[in-house]
Amino acid sequence: MNSYAKYIETVIEQEPENKLLEASILYQKSFGTVPEMTYYKTLERMSKQGSLVHLTKGLYYRPKKSRFGTIPISEKEIIGHYTNNGRGIVIGYRLYNQKGLTTQISKRVEVLSSAVTEQKKNIQNVCVTNSGIDLTQETIPVIETMEILQNYKSIEDIRKSALAAYMREFATEYSDTAAVFVLKNRKYKKSTIAFLERFLNYLGVENTLHQFLSALSSYAIPEMEEFYEPARA
Missing domain, CATH: 1.10.10 (Arc Repressor Mutant, subunit A)
Structure with a gap:
């Protein structure tokens, strides 16, 4: 040697x-x-x-x-490598389950991380995607919410009342500056942005998300009555 x-x-x-x-x-x-x-x-x-x-x-x-x-190395140790010290967050069904939106869980774990050099990397049943931006106290809630709203229609057994409660809590801490930063640096569907805007407007939270939307377009998104009972006169 x-x-x-x-x-x-x-x-x-x-x-x-x-x-x-x-x-x-x-x-x-x-x-x-x-x-x-x-x-x-x-x-x-x-x-x-x-x-x-x-x-x-x-x-x-x-x-x-x-x-x-x-x-063998565990799933937890692999996830920890990409999420510890603020380097990443878990998304997908692990996130939906953690937030109480569904009881369903997936064997496949999805992670967004600033610690992966490639755009995407698969390690056993963990899929790590480059976050594209720094993950901070301000940007993480926005990213988590956008991931939830973007996949709303495909989340199995989603509890609409739980999503309503989650969005109400998110709205109380909403940062328009953080949301605009995330939306300028990560790609989300226009309909997802419109969905977030509808929640915020309904909950009386000022925002500037209209800058990402077209006034001439109609977006196929749920009405708020699906989540909240109409206010009684």
């Missing part, structure tokens, strides 16, 4: 077990003086030996071992 390979092994063996290792980032951080071909060949050899596990293109981890054998 050459000195480069030995050095690579020594450094990688210091990484925590069952922690995702992004090969390209690890190379830039710790192995800039090592020939790239040597680096990747060493990762390949370590994977064959079992001291590393190759999950998918560019992703590895040091397996945790017990007296019963190897403990």
Whole structure:
């Protein structure tokens, strides 16, 4: 074994077990003086030996071992890699379930993250999509709400009363500045924006979402009576 390979092994063996290792980032951080071909060949050899596990293109981890054998990396550990420290959020059915909108849940986990370099990456049953923008206290509620409204019609067993309560709570903390920023930097259907605008207008919240809509267009979105009882005179 050459000195480069030995050095690579020594450094990688210091990484925590069952922690995702992004090969390209690890190379830039710790192995800039090592020939790239040597680096990747060493990762390949370590994977064959079992001291590393190759999950998918560019992703590895040091397996945790017990007296019963190897403990594979968990879904929670994969999700955590892309969501910890404000780097990402879970969307899709895990989000709908978490918000109490449905009791349904999916085996497939969808994550939006600023920590993924590609546009989309699949790791086991976790699908990570590049968020395209920084995820902050202000932008996260807007993104979550847009994801919910965009998929409203396809959410199985959705509880309309729960969505009504969720939107009322969202409206109390609504930031038009954050919403405009998200809508300028992430693509959502015009009908989804119109759906949000209808909720906000109904709940008496000032907004400037009309700037993203056409006054000449009619959007196929639900009426508020589906969610709220008409006010009695």
